[in-house]
Amino acid sequence: MARHTSPAAGVSPRRKNSKANNKANKDQKSVDAPDTITNSPNKNMQSNSNAPPVNPNAHTILAPPLTNIPWMVKNPLSLLMEIVLIFFMYLVTLYFKCLRVILPKLEKPVNGKVVLITGTGRGLGRELALKFALLGAKVACVDADQNSNEETVKLITTKIQGSTVKAYTVNVAATAEVTALAVKVEQDLGPVDILINNATVMVAHTFLGEQDHTIASTLNINLLGSFWMIRTFLPGMMKRNSGHIVAISSASSLCSLSKLSAYSASKWGLNGMMESLREELREHSNNKINTTVVMPIFINTSADYTKYINSRMPVLSLKHATEATIHGILTDEVEFTIPRVVYFTNLLKRLLPINISDSIKNIFYTKIILPPQEIQSIDPSRTIINKTNVAY
Numbered sequence: 133m134a135r136h137t138s139p140a141a142g143v144s145p146r147r148k149n150s151k152a153n154n155k156a157n158k159d160q161k162s163v164d165a166p167d168t169i170t171n172s173p174n175k176n177m178q179s180n181s182n183a184p185p186v187n188p189n190a191h192t193i194l195a196p197p198l199t200n201i202p203w204m205v206k207n208p209l210s211l212l213m214e215i216v217l218i219f220f221m222y223l224v225t226l227y228f229k230c231l232r233v234i235l236p237k238l239e240k241p242v243n244g245k246v247v248l249i250t251g252t253g254r255g256l257g258r259e260l261a262l263k264f265a266l267l268g269a270k271v272a273c274v275d276a277d278q279n280s281n282e283e284t285v286k287l288i289t290t291k292i293q294g295s296t297v298k299a300y301t302v303n304v305a306a307t308a309e310v311t312a313l314a315v316k317v318e319q320d321l322g323p324v325d326i327l328i329n330n331a332t333v334m335v336a337h338t339f340l341g342e343q344d345h346t347i348a349s350t351l352n353i354n355l356l357g358s359f360w361m362i363r364t365f366l367p368g369m370m371k372r373n374s375g376h377i378v379a380i381s382s383a384s385s386l387c388s389l390s391k392l393s394a395y396s397a398s399k400w401g402l403n404g405m406m407e408s409l410r411e412e413l414r415e416h417s418n419n420k421i422n423t424t425v426v427m428p429i430f431i432n433t434s435a436d437y438t439k440y441i442n443s444r445m446p447v448l449s450l451k452h453a454t455e456a457t458i459h460g461i462l463t464d465e466v467e468f469t470i471p472r473v474v475y476f477t478n479l480l481k482r483l484l485p486i487n488i489s490d491s492i493k494n495i496f497y498t499k500i501i502l503p504p505q506e507i508q509s510i511d512p513s514r515t516i517i518n519k520t521n522v523a524y
Contacts, residue, residue: 239462243268248317248324250304250361251331253280254512255433256380259454260328261297262288270296270321274313275331276303276516296321304331304357305349305520314364323372324365326461329358329402330380333513334395336440336500347394349517354398359405369421376422378461379406383429383469386478387493391500403427403467410466424461428453428470430498436507442499 205211247264251257253275261271265288273288275281278301285299298320302309317324333353335346362377369375384392385399403425410423430447432438438447448470456470469475481489508514 237463239459240464241267242326242462244270245325246270246272246317246321246323247326247328248272248274248365249328249330250274250302250357251380252284253277254284256428256431256450256453256457257328257330258284258287259450260330260457262291263454263458264326265292265295265297269326272298272300272317272321272324274300274302274304276301276519277512280512303353303516303520304329304361305352307360310357310360310364314368318368323368325374326376326378327361327365328378328380328461329361331357332380333516334392335508335511335513335517336391336502337394338391338502339393342394346514346517349520350394351398351401352520353516354395355401355405358402362409366421370416373418373420375420376424376461376464377406377409378424378426379403380457381406381425381427383427383474383478385427386469386475387481389498389500391502406467422464424465425467426457426460426470427467427474428457429474440501440503442497442501444495444497 242264247269249257249261249264249271252261252273254277257273257275261273261284265271271288273281273284275284278299281299281301285297288295288297298317300313300316302313304310314324331353333350335342335350337346358379366375366377369377379402381402382395382399384396385403388396388400406423406425413419413421413423428448429445430438430441430443431450431453432447433450441447453470460468469478481492484492503511
């Protein structure tokens with residue numbers, strides 16, 4: 133005879149006590165730790181404000197590396213076809229490069245365009261501002277040295293009647309100053325069409341013989357300053373899908389010199405940043421924003437600088453460096469050295485054994501001489517460095 137029992141009657145006292153204890157434990161947990169997230173569907177619907185705080189000292193466990201993936205090239209047949217295609221593209225490009233020697237590429241007009249140049253207080257920056265003003269561009273001169281920058285503007289307005297040029301005192305290492313600069317330039321001149329990151333400080337020092345602040349400031353001005361300028365002006369260029377970003381690097385970014393470790397590191401970093409930026413822009417379809425990296429050897433901007441450079445080969449004249457830089461910008465060159473042969477000699481040097489490469493350096497030497505302490509204290513680069521606040 134079958135027995136009919138109620139559901140409650142079918143549960144043993146032991147299981148009933150267990151359920152009661154579990155319920156009591158859950159209730160106790162909800163009182164003691166109301167923010168604890170459980171697997172309950174209702175609990176998962178709670179807002180993020182009830183989530184437990186993240187412990188920054190908690191140990192993160194990463195998954196172990198995969199060991200069962202065979203080493204192989206993806207789509208090898210397609211890769212082979214692409215290599216063959218690149219080879220034919222190289223032949224076509226070489227043909228047009230040869231034609232360009234006979235028929236040079238036309239320079240794009242900049243009349244009425246807004247050209248912003250940093251480091252215009254002296255040297256190459258001042259000459260670039262003057263030449264672009266001669267071409268009819270509206271020039272924004274940016275420098276941390278107010279007096280020398282205003283001298284540049286006065287020089288341009290005196291030589292070129294009716295030119296549009298404005299001076300802005302900004303330390304490119306200060307993000308707040310760069311942000312305010314963008315607002316002022318657009319109000320005064322309009323959206324920036326060509327951004328030329330030329331602001332640079334160069335201080336000779338031994339690797340262990342310089343203060344931390346000098347090294348950090350050199351990197352902040354030469355490298356991070358270009359970061360902040362580009363991050364500030366690039367969004368407007370992307371919105372218009374038009375613009376040109378230029379970085380004045382150095383041949384030291386291809387072959388470093390003794391006693392210029394901080395300067396060389398900043399220029400190597402600048403090249404890497406610009407190449408990464410160009411790759412990122414290439415991912416956008418129909419991108420019309422150009423990038424250019426200029427890598428000149430030492431330029432004779434002042435006798436105060438060149439007397440501390442012992443070089444077997446002559447340094448660049450300021451006139452030649454300016455003309456070559458502007459031509460490369462206006463013909464949308466991606467990267468080039470001044471003179472052009474420097475790029476290929478450095479490439480060849482890296483293909484040779486190290487002892488041969490060192491011998492070539494010894495033959496075509498460039499030596500940096502540390503200035504006396506009294507000269508270093510009045511150096512314009514150190515003056516700007518001392519005014520730059522850094523965190524490290």
